[in-house]
Amino acid sequence: MTDLSDERAAKRDAIRKARNSTKPTVPADQVLALLDADLARIQTAIDTLPTPRPTD
Numbered sequence: 001m002t003d004l005s006d007e008r009a010a011k012r013d014a015i016r017k018a019r020n021s022t023k024p025t026v027p028a029d030q031v032l033a034l035l036d037a038d039l040a041r042i043q044t045a046i047d048t049l050p051t052p053r054p055t056d
Helices: 002-019 028-047
Strands: none
Touching: 002 028
8 A cells, every 4th residue: 555655646746846847857748647547547447346237
């Protein structure tokens, strides 16, 4: 769990640095890659959820 927390903190820090700087130290393509990876992970989690049953 610590690894995930550290990873999330690093991502937040990278995005914060990019937002607060007119000359970002983190290239936009790197920030977009982080966001794409997060989106892929979220989509995978959604895809593994069971299909809801009808509530008839």
